[in-house]
Amino acid sequence: MNGNENQDLQRYNANERSNHWAVALLFVLAALSGLALFHPALFWLTNLFGGGPWTRILHPFIGVAMMLFFLGLAFRFAGRNRFKAHDRQWLSQWRDVISNQEENLPRIGKYNAGQKLLFWVLVISMLALLFSGIVIWREYFSDFFGIGMIRFASLLHAFAAFVLITSIIVHVYAAIWVKGSVGAMTSGKVSRAWARKHHALWYDEVRKNQR
């Protein structure tokens, strides 16, 4: 018997994991500092950043730093997130997905259609946040834009942030819900049974390459 057969499968290498967690940490900081200004009920969050002015100063820099790391992540993962024919089928069976009846679903590769959807929503909302964020960055950039543009960007920034934060709530919950997933981003490994159950085509592919 092949000696590899009982070992866990490598899903992410050390660089990918570091990149992911850099984005995650910066996202939390960007989201908390942004939400502090988003609604009066959350203004107290400015205390986490040293008060209102510091929150206003830090937020855009945190956002830009997050963007830079996110770009790295996006380039690493984009190829694997292209939509395939089976993704439509998978999405149409969302009821089976949320009721844990995975055996009814088509066999899928490294990412399921939900993960791919999340990936592209993140790409779009991050870009929207970057461009609108620069327009509303009063200290350095707003003087270059007209008032109509600034108003539009303010609305877009708040909306894109809402989409992004809501998506990340779903993303985090999915990691809690589907047991055995978190290891992929901590140790980098997942069990063979996990891979076979959730990402059968990827499981096949990895096994084939191990031979």
Next chain:
Amino acid sequence: MATQDIIARSATTTASPSVRQFDEVAKLIDTTVCIGCKACQVACSEWNDLRDEVGDNVGVYDNPSDLTADSWTVMRFDEHETSEGDLEWLIRKDGCMHCEDPGCLKACPSPGAIVKYDNGIVDFDQDKCIGCGYCVTGCPFDVPRISKKDNKAYKCTLCSDRVSVGLEPACVKTCPTGAIVFGTKDEMKEHANWRIQDLKGRGYENAGIYDPQGVGGTHVMYVLHHADKPQLYSDLPKDPAISPLVGAWKGVAKPLAMLAMAATAAAGFFHYIRIGPNRVSKEDEAAVEHDAAQAGTNSPDAGGTSDER
């Protein structure tokens, strides 16, 4: 100064201290009487201890050429050619309009950085300002300016410090022609009516008051010779209102977005409680053993092929 007569407060969802009540005040600026001497600009920097940088002449009388964090009022000069070919010099004292429904206050994210007093004055509290510039985005009159020195927002206070102790604003006190008057809003409207009658009698049939209802009326009003065309006066907006974009950004969308984010988290929580986690089962593990056994004895292609990359 006054802290018991606040009827609106930025980024605040509960009632503000508002037991004390006052009459609504207003400043009336009569453009038909103004001679453009800028005494009011001087009085403003005197009273408020503001000394703006000395700038450059940009070829017109406007000086400084725009409102700044240190120049809270500016005379704007416009040369207007009438249909008869006559020249009219339309001079407008620009500055905060002290809107009944202030877009700056609506946009400001910092609790109490912008307040509106019961008498109608809209005031910035720089100590609470965080320098984000949202007030600039919200204002329909392009009034607030963020100082490059301290990143705080500044604008005309309508001399709230003077008014609260029974004095008129400094510009009013100084105006040599009586073009600026101050009193209760009702008195000022009456005064304006009398002025408009006079102007109409002298051939200005479109003379009128500028008290735009799109922002609920203002506590700085103008008498204009051409009230039908306020744009003639250095782009004074005809029907100013809080932009629908700002309304959408700061209106019901926000509480709804908060609710939706909380609901998403709650949906996750209850999904976990009702349906529960998705775990790898004993059968899944057995299947892996089976695949491995097959792979050991059989062809390398145990689990089927895939073109997925």
